Amino acid sequence: MPFKRFVEIGRVALVNYGKDYGRLVVIVDVVDQNRALIDAPDMVRCQINFKRLSLTDIKIDIKRVPKKTTLIKAMEDADVKNKWENSSWGKKLIVQKRRASLNDFDRFKVMLARIKRGGAIRQELAKLKKAAA
Amino acid sequence: MAPPSKLSLGIKRASRSHTYHRRGLWAIKAKHGGAFPKAEKPAAAAEPKFYPADDVKPRAPSTRKANPTKLRSSITPGTVLILLAGRFMGKRVVFLKQLKSGLLLITGPFKINGVPIRRVNQAYAIATSTKVDISCVKVDKFDDKYFARDKKTKAKKTEGELFETDKEGTKNLPDFKKDDQKSLDAELIKAIEAVPDLKTYLGARFSLRDGDKPHEMTF
Numbered sequence: 001m002p003f004k005r006f007v008e009i010g011r012v013a014l015v016n017y018g019k020d021y022g023r024l025v026v027i028v029d030v031v032d033q034n035r036a037l038i039d040a041p042d043m044v045r046c047q048i049n050f051k052r053l054s055l056t057d058i059k060i061d062i063k064r065v066p067k068k069t070t071l072i073k074a075m076e077d078a079d080v081k082n083k084w085e086n087s088s089w090g091k092k093l094i095v096q097k098r099r100a101s102l103n104d105f106d107r108f109k110v111m112l113a114r115i116k117r118g119g120a121i122r123q124e125l126a127k128l129k130k131a132a133a
Numbered sequence: 134m135a136p137p138s139k140l141s142l143g144i145k146r147a148s149r150s151h152t153y154h155r156r157g158l159w160a161i162k163a164k165h166g167g168a169f170p171k172a173e174k175p176a177a178a179a180e181p182k183f184y185p186a187d188d189v190k191p192r193a194p195s196t197r198k199a200n201p202t203k204l205r206s207s208i209t210p211g212t213v214l215i216l217l218a219g220r221f222m223g224k225r226v227v228f229l230k231q232l233k234s235g236l237l238l239i240t241g242p243f244k245i246n247g248v249p250i251r252r253v254n255q256a257y258a259i260a261t262s263t264k265v266d267i268s269c270v271k272v273d274k275f276d277d278k279y280f281a282r283d284k285k286t287k288a289k290k291t292e293g294e295l296f297e298t299d300k301e302g303t304k305n306l307p308d309f310k311k312d313d314q315k316s317l318d319a320e321l322i323k324a325i326e327a328v329p330d331l332k333t334y335l336g337a338r339f340s341l342r343d344g345d346k347p348h349e350m351t352f
Contacts (some may be wrong), residue, residue: 104225104352105263106216108334 007036012058012080013071015048022093024084025053026075037065041072058083068070202235207260211267214239214258215352217340221248223338227265227321228258229272238275242318245325245335250314252280261352265331269320274313 005011011027029037031047038047038053038115045065060078062071075081085092102110141146162169207349208214212228214237226248229238237255241248325331341347 017245100349101351104261104339104350105213105331105334107350108337109330112330112333 010060010062012056013053016054019050187348204231211265213263218257225335234277256345
C-alpha cells in the first residue's frame with residue numbers, strides 16, 4: 001500500500017512525546033535523516049526527531065523556513081485549525097481532553113445522562129420488538 | 134584620612150596627657166568637684182543556698198502559637214467534600230467552616246444524605262470543585278464546645294452493681310441539636326435545589342469503578 005502522508009515542508013504534525021506533547025506543529029525544514037525543524041504560532045521554532053511526530057493529513061503551502069507572520073498567515077489560509085477540529089482524529093482528542101477535565105459532579109451528570117439514554121433506547125427497542133411480533 | 138590612632142600594635146599615637154585632654158577628662162573632673170565620679174558598686178548578692186551540680190541553661194519558654202491546621206486552598210465555605218473514612222465513607226457533604234481545633238464543620242444536609250452537622254478532619258476529605266452558595270446560612274453558633282461529650286456522672290457502684298453493664302442509659306440527641314440541624318439545612322437545601330441534579334448528587338455515595346484512576350481524576 002503506498003504512503004499517503006509524507007514528511008515535507010508544510011506538513012502539519014502532532015507531537016506525540018516530550019514537553020510539547022499534544023501540540024500541532026508544522027514541519028518547516030528537514031535537518032537530516034532523523035530530525036526536522038518545526039514551528040507553530042505559539043512556540044519557538046525548534047528541531048525535533050521524526051520519531052516524536054505523528055504526521056497528519058493536513059498540509060499548508062509555505063516555503064522553506066518562513067517567517068513567523070508568514071507561517072501564521074499560511075495556516076489561516078489553509079484553515080488548519082478547523083480542518084483539524086473537524087477531522088475524526090482531532091475530534092477524538094478533543095473528547096479525550098474534555099473527559100479528563102470532568103470534575104466529580106460532571107461525571108455524575110454524565111452517568112445520569114447515560115442511564116437516561118439507555119432507558120430511552122431500551123424503550124424504543126421494546127416497542128419495535130412488540131411491533132415485529 | 135585622619136592620622137592613624139596607633140603607630141604599631143600597642144603603641145598609640147597620642148600621648149597619655151594628650152589623650153587626657155582630648156577625651157575631656159579634665160571637664161568631667163571639674164564637673165564633679167576635682168575628682169572622678171566613683172561608680173557605686175552594686176549590692177553583693179546573697180550567697181545562694183544551693184548550687185546545682187551541673188551547669189544547665191534554663192530553657193526559654195516557647196513563643197510558638199497554636200494555630201488551627203492550615204486549610205487546603207481548595208476547601209472554601211460551600212465546597213462539596215467527599216468523606217473518605219468513618220460511618221459516612223463516600224458521602225458527599227457540604228463544608229461550612231473551619232473550627233478553632235482545625236476540624237472542618239460539615240452538614241449533609243441531613244435530609245438529603247443523612248449526614249448531620251458534624252466535625253471532620255481535613256485529611257479524610259477530598260475537596261471537589263463543586264461549590265454551593267452558603268451566604269444565607271448562619272454558622273456562628275457552632276464551635277468545638279458544641280460537640281463536646283456530656284460528662285457522665287459516675288455514681289458509686291455497690292459490689293452487686295459493679296458487674297451490671299446495661300444501665301448505661303440511652304444516648305438521645307437533645308432537642309436543641311435537632312432544631313439546629315433543621316434551621317441550618319432549611320436555607321442550604323433551597324440553595325442546593327437551585328442547581329439541577331445537585332440534590333441527587335449529594336444523595337449518592339462516591340465509589341471507584343473499574344478503570345478509574347484516582348490520581349488522574351480531577352475532582
